[in-house]
Amino acid sequence: MRFLSLTLLASAVAGFVVNQGSTCTLYPESLTHGGLPVDDVPSIHEAFNICGINGTVIFSNGTFNIATILNTTNLLNVDVILRGVLQFTDNIPYWRSHSWSVIFQNQVTAWLFGGTNVTLRGDGGWIDGHGQSWYTFSNNTANLPGRPITITVYNSTNVLIDSLTIIQPQFWAVFVWKSQNVSLTNYYTNATTNNAKYTTFNTDGFDSWNSDTILIENATITTNDDCVAAKGNTTNLYAKNVTCYGSTGMTIGSIGQYPATPDYVLNVTFEDVLCVGGLDCAYVKTWQSAALDVTTNGDAGGGGGGLVKNVTFRNFEVQDVGLPIQVTQCIYATASGQGCNTSNLALEDISWVNFTGTSKYNIAASMYCASNHPCPGIMFSDVNIDSVNATAGLPLYNTTLQTEVYQCDNIIGQNTSGIPCNHVAPAFFSQAVTKNVQ
Ligand SMILES: *[C@@H]1O[C@H](CO)[C@@H](O)[C@H](O)[C@H]1NC(C)=O
Ligand SMILES: *[C@@H]1O[C@H](CO)[C@@H](O)[C@H](O)[C@H]1NC(C)=O
Ligand SMILES: *[C@@H]1O[C@H](CO)[C@@H](O)[C@H](O)[C@H]1NC(C)=O
Ligand SMILES: *[C@@H]1O[C@H](CO)[C@@H](O)[C@H](O)[C@H]1NC(C)=O
Ligand SMILES: *[C@@H]1O[C@H](CO)[C@@H](O)[C@H](O)[C@H]1NC(C)=O
Ligand SMILES: *[C@@H]1O[C@H](CO)[C@@H](O)[C@H](O)[C@H]1NC(C)=O
Ligand SMILES: *[C@@H]1O[C@H](CO)[C@@H](O)[C@H](O)[C@H]1NC(C)=O
Ligand SMILES: *[C@@H]1O[C@H](CO)[C@@H](O)[C@H](O)[C@H]1NC(C)=O
Ligand SMILES: *[C@@H]1O[C@H](CO)[C@@H](O)[C@H](O)[C@H]1NC(C)=O
Ligand SMILES: *[C@@H]1O[C@H](CO)[C@@H](O)[C@H](O)[C@H]1NC(C)=O
Numbered sequence: 001m002r003f004l005s006l007t008l009l010a011s012a013v014a015g016f017v018v019n020q021g022s023t024c025t026l027y028p029e030s031l032t033h034g035g036l037p038v039d040d041v042p043s044i045h046e047a048f049n050i051c052g053i054n055g056t057v058i059f060s061n062g063t064f065n066i067a068t069i070l071n072t073t074n075l076l077n078v079d080v081i082l083r084g085v086l087q088f089t090d091n092i093p094y095w096r097s098h099s100w101s102v103i104f105q106n107q108v109t110a111w112l113f114g115g116t117n118v119t120l121r122g123d124g125g126w127i128d129g130h131g132q133s134w135y136t137f138s139n140n141t142a143n144l145p146g147r148p149i150t151i152t153v154y155n156s157t158n159v160l161i162d163s164l165t166i167i168q169p170q171f172w173a174v175f176v177w178k179s180q181n182v183s184l185t186n187y188y189t190n191a192t193t194n195n196a197k198y199t200t201f202n203t204d205g206f207d208s209w210n211s212d213t214i215l216i217e218n219a220t221i222t223t224n225d226d227c228v229a230a231k232g233n234t235t236n237l238y239a240k241n242v243t244c245y246g247s248t249g250m251t252i253g254s255i256g257q258y259p260a261t262p263d264y265v266l267n268v269t270f271e272d273v274l275c276v277g278g279l280d281c282a283y284v285k286t287w288q289s290a291a292l293d294v295t296t297n298g299d300a301g302g303g304g305g306g307l308v309k310n311v312t313f314r315n316f317e318v319q320d321v322g323l324p325i326q327v328t329q330c331i332y333a334t335a336s337g338q339g340c341n342t343s344n345l346a347l348e349d350i351s352w353v354n355f356t357g358t359s360k361y362n363i364a365a366s367m368y369c370a371s372n373h374p375c376p377g378i379m380f381s382d383v384n385i386d387s388v389n390a391t392a393g394l395p396l397y398n399t400t401l402q403t404e405v406y407q408c409d410n411i412i413g414q415n416t417s418g419i420p421c422n423h424v425a426p427a428f429f430s431q432a433v434t435k436n437v438q
């Protein structure tokens with residue numbers, strides 16, 4: 001007994017929590033089990049039960065084995081300090097059958113977290129989602145049912161997550177749901193596959209839904225999907241100083257998936273962003289009006305209404321990005337273009353300001369609004385993107401279009417928008433540009 005002056009709680013379910021006043025310090029179960037990876041979740045729940053109101057929960061410096069779902073919600077005035085490593089197991093059948101529903105898109109999460117006046121600070125520790133097993137198992141199937149989000153901030157007010165590192169997230173890394181006043185500062189996440197055959201689809205760095213007043217500041221995100229995505233009913237989101245590697249960028253969307261629940265995305269600013277490589281960087285994507293392809297989890301839908309208004313993408317640098325800027329109203333329509341011109345969702349007052357850098361091919365922007373909803377207030381100011389080849393003085397191969405393409409359609413006031421439109425945008429244009437536009 002090393003903690004004679006303290007209370008060592010060792011009930012039938014809970015293992016290793018040391019409680020002193022309002023502070024609960026967690027030690028890995030493996031320390032008392034000869035190094036065996038015993039599940040630490042019962043003792044984690046015990047710590048939050050004891051110290052989850054007006055308290056502090058400290059994960060000490062060690063490796064915690066997260067083998068079962070975590071629910072640490074309804075906290076009140078709590079500081080959580082992460083000095084150790086939270087290592088999620090890769091028991092895929094378990095997680096697929098037990099993870100908590102987040103309702104949206106029938107997705108699930110391994111950890112529900114939050115409350116009122118809560119901080120979660122990385123202090124030398126991090127989260128390891130053991131995502132490689134999911135990247136391999138899902139075998140490039142998008143939105144595999146039961147593939148869990150690493151951590152979901154739920155039903156919360158006044159949450160600060162600072163210096164959090166998540167490596168190899170299982171699915172989306174951080175999701176904010178039904179919450180307000182949530183800040184994510186000094187954040188690092190990195191989903192990198194060890195086998196190019198298995199991509200890291202769906203490892204979004206950050207997503208928010210039905211949430212208001214969100215700050216993301218100083219983040220470095222490596223993913224093969226959205227870097228930061230404001231989904232339906234995200235309002236007053238401000239993202240600043242974000243570096244995105246290999247991603248599909250900073251996005252509003254996808255929205256308009258469900259006819260019963262319109263999506264309003266208002267007052268969003270993305271500022272001081274660097275996109276390195278990847279397919280996209282600064283865009284707005286809505287579902288088509290007709291529900292197509294209803295076969296895959298999360299990929300089914302379309303026809304939802306709503307409004308996107310007052311969005312600014314400011315001070316961006318793009319390096320070798322496939323399609324740096326896009327507006328699409330039928331992101332999943334496929335080449336048929338069905339439902340591209342009958343959107344129930346309106347887009348207004350969206351600006352791209354001060355963009356520099358390079359596109360991978362000969363296209364900088366594809367701006368297409370549904371013909372039944374031409375978009376007002378779409379503005380470019382100081383957008384200067386040129387292809388990598390042109391920048392290097394090389395020709396663009398297999399195309400007659402040697403001038404950077406800015407394609408537009410159904411943009412109200414196109415001539416005064418500041419967009420150097422030089423082509424007509426097709427109704428459907430994939431976010432995945434893989435060659436020069438012809
Ligand atoms: C928590 O702290 C608040 C304010 O300091 C106090 O009003 C409340 O009674 C405390 N709650 C508990 C359960 O200690
Ligand atoms: C999570 O725990 C809280 C109690 O802290 C409980 O009210 C809530 O129902 C639990 N959530 C789920 C999804 O079971
Ligand atoms: C949350 O913190 C704020 C600011 O410190 C305080 O005014 C408020 O009472 C706290 N909320 C609760 C439920 O304790
Ligand atoms: C945690 O322990 C490791 C190994 O003992 C050490 O290298 C590291 O600096 C410690 N981290 C903190 C935050 O104390
Ligand atoms: C992965 O998908 C490819 C293409 O659908 C298929 O050929 C292959 O057998 C799958 N691999 C595994 C391990 O399921
Ligand atoms: C949501 O949080 C409030 C406190 O802000 C609490 O009263 C309510 O029970 C929570 N709802 C759920 C489902 O946990
Ligand atoms: C930005 O966040 C990174 C972690 O991703 C951290 O190492 C760095 O110190 C932060 N910068 C500042 C100015 O806090
Ligand atoms: C992400 O992780 C990979 C693999 O560990 C590493 O090579 C890469 O440098 C990391 N990216 C960043 C931005 O830290
Ligand atoms: C901005 O981001 C860069 C790159 O991630 C980081 O090094 C720097 O510390 C950040 N600056 C601030 C003020 O957060
Ligand atoms: C968004 O909020 C509106 C009310 O402002 C509501 O009608 C709608 O159902 C919400 N959408 C979602 C996706 O929850």
Ligand SMILES: *[C@@H]1O[C@H](CO)[C@@H](O)[C@H](O)[C@H]1NC(C)=O
Nearest residue numbers: 212235236264265266267310
């Ligand atoms: C958008 O910002 C304006 C100006 O700050 C504010 O008046 C308005 O309430 C905000 N809209 C929403 C939905 O929060």
Ligand SMILES: *[C@@H]1O[C@H](CO)[C@@H](O)[C@H](O)[C@H]1NC(C)=O
Nearest residue numbers: 236237238266267268269310
């Ligand atoms: C637009 O949103 C920004 C925050 O992103 C806010 O500062 C501004 O006041 C809003 N403008 C209007 C007209 O609502």
